[in-house]
Amino acid sequence: MIPILSARTLHKRFGLTHALRGAELDIMAGEIVAIMGPSGSGKSTLLHCLAGVIAPDEGRILLSGSDIGTLGEAARSRLRLTRFGFVFQFGQLLPELTALDNASLPLLLAGKGRREARREAAAWLDRLGIGEQAGKRPAQLSGGQAQRVAIARALAMHPEVLFADEPTGALDSLSAETTMTLMRDQVRAAGTTLVLITHDPRTAAYADREVIIRDGRVSVDSRAVAA
Ligand SMILES: Nc1ncnc2c1ncn2[C@@H]1O[C@H](COP(=O)(O)OP(=O)(O)O)[C@@H](O)[C@H]1O
Numbered sequence: 001m002i003p004i005l006s007a008r009t010l011h012k013r014f015g016l017t018h019a020l021r022g023a024e025l026d027i028m029a030g031e032i033v034a035i036m037g038p039s040g041s042g043k044s045t046l047l048h049c050l051a052g053v054i055a056p057d058e059g060r061i062l063l064s065g066s067d068i069g070t071l072g073e074a075a076r077s078r079l080r081l082t083r084f085g086f087v088f089q090f091g092q093l094l095p096e097l098t099a100l101d102n103a104s105l106p107l108l109l110a111g112k113g114r115r116e117a118r119r120e121a122a123a124w125l126d127r128l129g130i131g132e133q134a135g136k137r138p139a140q141l142s143g144g145q146a147q148r149v150a151i152a153r154a155l156a157m158h159p160e161v162l163f164a165d166e167p168t169g170a171l172d173s174l175s176a177e178t179t180m181t182l183m184r185d186q187v188r189a190a191g192t193t194l195v196l197i198t199h200d201p202r203t204a205a206y207a208d209r210e211v212i213i214r215d216g217r218v219s220v221d222s223r224a225v226a227a
């Protein structure tokens, strides 16, 4: 089986900071992978390279075996919109829109009609256990509810890979558990690959596999250990 995503000897420098120093990683379709490691070790940089948000200085990213480095900026941006989804530490919802309108927005931008976009987004809010909150604005939601709107918004686009950078980083442990349980169940049901950065071992416990990054490279990979 070809990995859905491979990082091959990635290097990335920001001025004098050598953020990635030969990072190597293979991710299989449908896997839930937790990326852990100290602050500043290169986790977010690795995620941004894997997702085609930034280009590595050296090394390659293969998406189902194809080098995304050969794509131009427009093609990479289309890739991010059509095949990838993103969830960040703070949901990045638009404050003036309701939960339902936030979750519908990418579908509308992708050209869906208003009724269909709202119907699909509403179904995703239900799956994430927040159907009742559909009419509320972000300020009226708890942190965990807002993250679940962000997850619904991402999954409504049927991404092949969902990238989540510290999705529970701002949540209390109970909301983190609820959010992770729902996110795991929904990515499993959809067959979506999940690449999850977290500091929290309880969040990482939802993954099939844990990868630890130190000084810009993978220092521990539980799959390699288990194999
Ligand atoms: N855009 C940037 N400009 C300058 N330095 C950066 C930038 N992004 C990351 N870095 C640096 O690269 C290193 C790795 O950062 P990052 O990948 O964000 O680490 P992590 O997510 O593991 O905390 C850090 O030293 C950070 O300060």
Ligand SMILES: [Mg+2]
Pocket: 043, 044, 045
């Ligand atoms: Mg980070």
